[in-house]
Amino acid sequence: MSYVNEVLARLQKKFPHQPEFLQAVTEVFESLEPLFKKEKKYQKYNILSRIVIPERQVNFRVTWINDKGEIQVNQGYRIQYNSAIGPYKGGLRFHPSVSEGTIKFLGFEQIFKNSLTGLAMGGGKGGSDFDPKGKTETEIMHFCQAFMTELSRHIGARTDVPAGDIGVGGREIGYLFGQYKKLQNSFDGVLTGKALGWGGSLVRPEATGYGNVYFAEEMLKEKKESLEGKICLVSGSGNVAIYTVEKLQQLGAKPVTVSDSRGYIYDSEGIDLVLLKDIKEVRRESLVEYAKERKNAKYTPVSEYPNDHNPLWNTPCFAAFPSATQNEINLKDAENLLKNGCKCVSEGANMPSSLDAAHKFLNAKICYGPAKAANAGGVATSGLEMSQNAAMISWTFEEVDKKLHGIMKHIYAISKETAKEFGEADNLVLGSNIAGFRKVADAMIEQGI
Structure with a gap:
């Protein structure tokens, strides 16, 4: 063994x-x-x-x-x-x-x-x-x-x-x-995600969603592709999902789905971001309200989901951004995504794909960004907040966003380089796992037993 x-x-x-x-x-x-x-x-x-x-x-x-x-x-x-x-x-x-x-x-x-x-x-x-x-x-x-x-x-x-x-x-x-x-x-910087008036960082609410899209951009550049004009699926409706939708729209993509614990929305004209933010960030209500206020939107409650898959992932798309919770994509969902033309999966949630689903994406050779790499933008910006707190300074939105973009490019580059080193250039799961592990393991060895 x-x-x-x-x-x-x-x-x-x-x-x-x-x-x-x-x-x-x-x-x-x-x-x-x-x-x-x-x-x-x-x-x-x-x-x-x-x-x-x-x-x-x-x-x-x-x-x-x-x-x-x-x-x-x-x-x-x-x-x-x-x-x-x-x-x-x-x-x-x-x-x-x-x-x-x-x-x-x-x-x-x-x-x-x-x-x-x-x-x-x-x-x-x-x-x-x-x-x-x-x-x-x-x-x-x-x-x-x-x-x-x-x-x-x-x-x-x-x-x-x-x-x-x-x-x-x-x-x-x-x-x-x-x-x-x-x-x-x-008054210590002991928590991150604080309000701007007392030690918080600009871009922190947006960071995981923005970073996930930045990572997808890097994967697609390698294939000489882009997100502009492409249909995208997003799950969830918290910070990660909302700001994934926002960044996708800024890049000219068309996100058409969001979800919560009660069901999901399919909006053929593209998600209305202003309405979504109002419902989820201000009113704190269910997505049922989105469908009531947006006539072309279709709401499907969880009670109508089939037993073996999530119908959100059975929607034709170019790219998918699972941003809700762990294991939200099973093998059947992965098969449906591939069958419906999905070329890119970038994970905004923590471990949203089952092991079988992840293997399916890797075997299909699509652009697949595993969570520990693709959704690291949130904790990266938390790290930037810690730096600002330690120095008692505050950076502009543009400064933090630029640093975030640079960190996501670095994560992609080190994951890609490591994957190539071990002979599997398209396997960013292998690349990111080995790259992340090596740094920590070497430090453990150097610091003694």
Whole structure:
């Protein structure tokens, strides 16, 4: 049994109840076989066994009181996975589906994503099974304050710098930061995604979506193609999806879909971005409202989805930008995309394609941008926010956007160069995994056991 398979077998035996974590590890490990054949030092120093175990893992109780005066209890998590190249960095997710396995998979992915940016950031992740949906502003504030009361003892501007994720936007970051500042009596850049008036960075809300489209542009340039005039599919309707739509439209593309947990919209004339932002960022309502206000738009509720695939991905397109959640594209969805002419898939969400779907895209030789490379723009701009906070300065929108664009070009270039080095020039999964892993693993070796 090879070194890679030996470590993977141990993990599968130890964590059978964490399928998403095992999926993330398997995807990375599959890519590393050629590296271990070429360079023996990683096995000598048993890097795989070390890198899959978090340096620190904190589970805590969050107790808060709702508007009815009732005591509520949620589970909180923070996984500080790897600090070999910088302070732990990774978002907080508030969603009922959050579990230890979810946070572990996200934290493991974050190690290599952060490495690829070229910035000094280690990997971490956190969150809670708290659901902000249906809660009042006061309840959300009370929960955030209770969550930060527990989390504050484990984080710091040079230790661990959380950001937002699903369920944690600017509002939640504000409440979290306010509580941290009160507890620590210190104005530190301990969270990113802050409001502009008190340490936030321009382009941060747009960063993951913009960066994903920039990455797709780089892949397509290699094929002498562009997004201009092309039909594109986008899933999700949070920050990532909204600003993917915005950047696609700026480049002359025509995104025709968005989705939320209740269903998806198909708008043959192209998504109305002003209406989408109003519904999701201002009113915080379902996409049902979009269809009511846009006559040519067709809304399909989740209750009408077939059992074996998502009909959003069965729409003819040139490019697809999955920007909702993990494993939203299964093998059938991948087959439908390819059958309907899709030439490019660039992942805005974390691990949105199942392993079977990812293999399908790779075998089809289309432009396929895996999440840890294509969606790294968000954490890259969080890193830029950390730099601005440390220097107590603020860059213009144009400056930050230019730096973001440069980082995404760098990620593409290093992933492509590494893929070529190992004889698979079109396999950016292999390229990004090896490139991200190498930097962290070398740092671990250099810093001793």
